Every structure is written in structure tokens, then in C-alpha cells.
Amino acid sequence: MQLSPEQVLLAALEAPWGPQAARDGWLATARPEQITPEGDWRTWLILAGRGWGKTRTGAEDVAWFGQTNPGARIRNGRVPFGGVARGG
Numbered sequence: 040m041q042l043s044p045e046q047v048l049l050a051a052l053e054a055p056w057g058p059q060a061a062r063d064g065w066l067a068t069a070r071p072e073q074i075t076p077e078g079d080w081r082t083w084l085i086l087a088g089r090g091w092g093k094t095r096t097g098a099e100d101v102a103w104f105g106q107t108n109p110g111a112r113i114r115n116g117r118v119p120f121g122g123v124a125r126g127g
Contacts, residue, residue: 048109058106065099075100 042050051057066074073096076083083100085093101113 058103062103
């Protein structure tokens with residue numbers, strides 16, 4: 040029996056070593072404000088200080104999004120120190 044791409048994805052997500060297990064581990068340790076906001080967001084700004092967990096939060100969220108949305112195009116960006124440079 041040949042599995043559809045959707046069935047393969049669901050099986051991988053539910054594997055005890057797969058993305059769902061990693062996501063569950065993150066959700067068990069993350070603070071409530073580090074969990075992805077509800078809704079259909081394309082951009083999520085985390086404006087916080089040192090030690091808040093911005094890198095880990097972003098990495099976990101992007102990993103989960105990529106694993107649950109095959110073929111998705113993902114961009115991670117930041118404003119350079121000192122603000123946005125303006126051309127002249």
C-alpha cells in the first residue's frame with residue numbers, strides 16, 4: 040500500500056522521535072508568552088531583552104512551521120543595530 044504525502048507527514052509528526060515529540064518538549068518548557076500567538080500570522084515580532092529566549096522561540100516556531108507546512112518558504116530577518124539604513 041502506497042501512502043499519500045499527507046499520510047507520510049502525519050506518520051512522521053506522530054513518531055515518538057519526530058517533530059511532534061520535539062514540539063511537545065518545547066511546549067512543556069516554554070513560558071506562555073513564548074508560544075506562537077493564535078491566528079493566521081505571517082509575521083511575529085518578539086521585542087524583548089537579553090535572556091528572554093528570542094532565538095530559541097524563533098527556532099522552535101520556524102522548525103514547527105516548516106515541518107507542518109512542506110514546501111513553505113521561510114525568511115528570518117532582523118533590523119541591523121542602529122536601525123534601517125536609508126539609501127540616498
